Amino acid sequence: MIESAVSGRGLHERFLRGLELSPGRTAIRVDAESLTYEAMHELALRRAGALLAGAPRSVAVLADKSLSAYVGILAALYAGVTVVPLNPRFPAERTRRMLTAAGVSTVIADPVGRAALAETGLDLPVLDESAPGPALDAPVAVRPSDTAYVLFTSGSTGRPKGVPITHASNEHYFDLLERRYDFGPEDVFCQNVGLNFDCAMFELFCAWGHGAPVHAIPPAAHRDLPAFFAERRMTVWFSTPSGISFVRRMGGLTPGAMPTLRWSFFAGEALLCEDAAAWQAAAPQSKIENLYGPTELTVTITGHRWSPETSPDLAVNGVVPIGRVHDGHDHLLLDEGTESATEGELCITGPQMTPGYLDPGDDRGRFLERDGRSWYRTGDRVRRLDDGELVYLGRLDAQVQIQGFRVELAEVDHVVRQCPGIQNAAAVTRPAPGGGLELVLYYTGDRVPPATLRRALSAHLPDPMVPRAFLHVAEFPLNSNHKVDRARLAREAAAMSDGRP
Structure with a gap:
């Protein structure tokens, strides 16, 4: 075994607490597969030892929601290196830029991630999970100022911005959550958001810090979430507010439909009072929290406890x-x-x-x-x-939330302007059919078939950043400051919603 000092305040310390509380109980479940706290701990120590053999600077986890991904995140933290969770279904060029910017020297990948890495053209080693090697005796010690993980946000220059978050920031954050919420080993947490989304850290480490199980939510479960919650005895839910609209469309917001939920958290977009009230009726035993916070401030930095009696009176424009x-x-x-x-x-x-x-x-x-x-x-x-x-x-600026994904409209404009024949571009938002927002792109220059533009943008932008409609104009309207009148374009786009291109 490789000997190593144990860090007392690293983010991984929360998993060690869960290990002490619930050694033989489930730590993570993905579909029919699961790992106990003991089994996950031993796997993470072995993989951390293998990682350190390559002296990595930072480790990317390029994988879908899988046991490999969850163990990989913990293994990187155990190894005392920076973990970089990435979505393997992002465009190859975007993934390449993020891997390069984060200085990634080793990749943990599932089959989807391996294919995605190959498309980037980067020659980075992928951890062989089956290779024998010395395991760590204990997690590597870290300093509070060390970076626990790096996440990427949309950038106005067409280049994603890397946000490093330290162990000290996480320590403050999770200590505060300890005082605010009464989580325990009997809770059952969802793992709903993408692993490259900072709210996944909330889901994982709130659960693991209390010895509770985390269940990855399979896509099919969203068709009937009440049934899934009942089967798994789910008690803690996290999603963007758009998730409420989706559950409503699937017929899942009937009164009392989700009786097992104790806590429901929403973040990433504005939460409407009518949506909070509908969710409360469907989950009458649940406390509802509206959380807010950019990635740069470690997951969330404010919180409001929904009250049917008082919250609507405090709302502005119907927003909690x-x-x-x-x-x-x-x-x-x-x-x-x-x-x-x-x-x-x-x-x-x-x-x-x-x-x-x-x-x-x-x-x-x-x-x-x-x-x-x-x-x-x-x-x-x-x-x-x-x-x-x-x-x-x-x-204040042109940054918006689309399906919980933070989008700089300037980045969308920048990518569109690289398309042949396009002179200028202006992305705006309009209400989406099922709630939330969607992007509409106005452009000048040559008229280009929407399918051609959509295909070109899909090669560089994640799906939430690809506009749902493309509208050619001879020139853009200007406001009194002689700037593109985006407000007018947005009004026009919203007015066309019923007959939507």
Whole structure:
């Protein structure tokens, strides 16, 4: 066995706590396969030993939701290196850029991930999970300032931005969640969001920190979530608010349909009061939390506990408040550069804030130096209520949430402009048929068949970032500042929704 000191405050420490509480109970289940805490621990130690034989800087987990992926995440943390969860179904060029930006030297992949890696053209070693080798005696010690994981967000230059999150940031975050929620070994957690989405860390490490099982949600289960919840005795759910609309379309929001749920968490998009109320009726024993937070602030940084009696009165435009900023953080509201007591761009500083992007050039415009401290500029306009809670009003810039995926409209525009014959492009949003938003792309230049544009964009952008409609115009309307009038384009796109291209 390879000897190693045990870190007391690394993110992996939460799994060790679960191991102590529930050694012989299920830690992760994917379809009919599962691993106990003991079995997963031993596998992760062996794979961590194999990883360290190659002296990696950072390890990518390029896999669908599989036992290989979950053990791989834990193994990288056990090895004391940075883990980079990636979606193997993203376009090859995007994956190549992320692997390169994160300095990945080893990849953990399932068959889908291996195929995706081959398409990038990068010659990176893939961990052979069956190869014998010395296991670690215990997880490698880490420092609080070490990076636990790197996640990527949409970038306005057409290049994804890497966000490193430290062990210290996670320590503060999960310690706070310990005080707020009463999770225990008898809970059953869903693992619903993509592993490259920061909310997956909430799902996994809240469960593992309490010795509870995590169940990966198979795609087919969404057709009848109440039945799946009943079968698995699911108690903790996490999704984007768009998930509520999908369950409604599938007929799953009938009163009392989800009686086993104790906690329901929604994040990634604005949560509407009518959706929260419908979910509450379907899950009457569940507490509902509306969470908010950009990746740069470690998963979520505010939370509002839904109350049918009081929350609707606090809402603005029918949107549930996002709550108060987490303890240990300071925040301020900036209105055109001046601090406001009531409304403005939300800026936050504190222990959950990333130390900066992988590329320092991406820091420009996203961080504010004030009072001798660095503040993260969220780009979100909020209103402060009399009781100190915050209400989300909208984006200051052209960044939006599509199916929980953070999208810079400027990145979509940038990729479209690379298509032959296109002069300029302007992506806007409109309401999607089942709730949430979808993208509509206006462009000038040559008229190009929508199928051609869709195919070209799919080679560079994830599916949520590919517009659902492409509209050719001779020229863009301009506003009073002689800028493209995106608001007018968005109104036009929304007006065409019924007959939608």
